[in-house]
Structures are given as structure tokens and as C-alpha cells.
Amino acid sequence: MEKWIIILLGVAVLAAVFLSPFASTKPDGLERVAEDKGFLERGEEPQVVNSPIPDYAVPGIKNEKLATSIAGLVGVIIVAALGFGLGAILKKKEKIQ
């Protein structure tokens, strides 16, 4: 498993860091429908949580692409850690003989 894990994780990190700044910035399906059908403003009220990295752009970093790259890196690391952790906690317990 080891080498494969590293390769796949590497791909995820590379994608999040180097590809995400070039992702399409057009509104996604739901946003587009909300715009067209007139309910987008409802989603523009202040959200319940004030997130530290809203919209995948690290605040305070002037270069937008860099801000997105760092957001991607942070996100990938955190979810990978959580995924691993969850797996470790939830794995099937072997019966102790």
C-alpha cells in the first residue's frame, strides 16, 4: 500500500496546489440556477459560520492564485489526516482470543 498511498496523495496535493488556481470561476450549477431563477440573494446573507479561508482564498494574500494554492494545500492535508484518523478509530476490531 505504501508507495501507492504516497503517489495518490502526491497527485491530490499537486492538483490542489497547482491546478486549483486555474479551475473555472464560473458559477456552479446551483449558483447559476439561483441567479437565473432569482433566489441567489438569499444565499448572500451572512453565513452562520465565519470561516477562516472563505471561498478557498487565504485572506491577506494578494496574489489570488497563491491564496487558492495555499487553501488547497491546507484542505488536502486536513481532510487526509481526518480520513486516516477516522479509519484508524473505526476499523473493525479483531476479537482478542
Add this chain to the structure above:
Amino acid sequence: MHIPDGFLNAETWVTMDVVAGLGVAYAIKKTKTSLGERQIPLMGVMAAFIFAAQMLNFPVAGGTSGHFIGGVMAAVLLGPWAATLVMSTIFIVQCLLFQDGGLTALGANIFNMGIIGTVLGYYIYRGIGIFFGSKKGLFWGVGIASWLAVVLAATFCSIELAFSGTVPLRVALPAMAGVHAFIGIGEAIITVGVIRLILKARPDLLQRYA
């Protein structure tokens, strides 16, 4: 299609939070009795991969973009319940850290993409696989289930919006299903592509749930 706070009324988002909560609790229970040691790294990797992929919006017809969901891909590799947990983890991080999806809407987002798009998608994939048999069934199953996962998630989203009085169903449903029919093609292509690669390089990863 992460729903922000404000699109759903209280009755709807509270209901969806409860439903998603029950779904996730059930997923935890099922995962505890089935997750093997060898799959632990796969959970981390899938989470990383799907999170990254969800950041990569791709343009679809006229001024709109779509993003990958990844629920079916995760389910084929991890089984539907562990996959639900991976997807839920991603949605929670996206909501809290990146403001992608509202906190009140988290239940709806987990339900639409993590349960409908993941668990139901998985059983559609299995059904098709059983129907066709062998490798052909695997790829058709993966492709169709991935596409349906996106369209069905969008459908349930429309229903939630309609119940909330935000937009009538006869307006929301065709619009949402329509654009997501295109986005779903992207989902199918990506998912089939990844599964093909894995089948070539590590077919043992597909043994348990294929």
C-alpha cells in the same frame, strides 16, 4: 452544488440535519463492522483526492461550471458506508474552513451528495454490475451510477429548495436536473477513468466492492 445558508427554510434544514445525522450514525455503525486495516490509508487518500478534485471546477454549457462529487468513486473503493463518512468529513471541512456550504445546510449537503450521491449511487452501480456481469458491467455500472448520482443529488436539492418555498419545484427541477445532466457526464468520465487506472494497477483494491 453546496447549498449556502439562506436557501433553505428552518423546517427543511433542521429535517435534513436530522436525516443526515441518522445516516452518518448508521454509516459509522456499518463501517465499524466492515472497515479493514488495509483500508485505513485508502480513507485518507480518498478524502485528499476527492477534496482536491472538488476544487477543480470545469466549465459546462454557457457560463456555468460543475465540480466532481466523488461519492460513487469512493464507494466503489471503500464500500458505501465508509465512503459516506469520507464524503461527510470533506463537506464538514469545506463548510467550516472554507465557507463552501452553509452550516445549517450541512445536513442537506451531506444527504444530497454524501448519501444519495454516494450510497444510492453505489447500489445503482452494483445493480447494473450484476445485470451486465464482469468487466463491462463494472464500467457501465460506474459510469451510469456516477451520472445518476449527480442528477439525483441535484433533484433532491431541488426538492429541498421547493419545500423551503425558495423556488417552485416546476422551476427548480428542470433547471437543476438539466445543468447537472451535463455536469454528471464529467463525473462519469472522471470516475470511470480513475477506476480503469486502478483496475490496471491495483485490481485488488476493487475486489471487495466490485
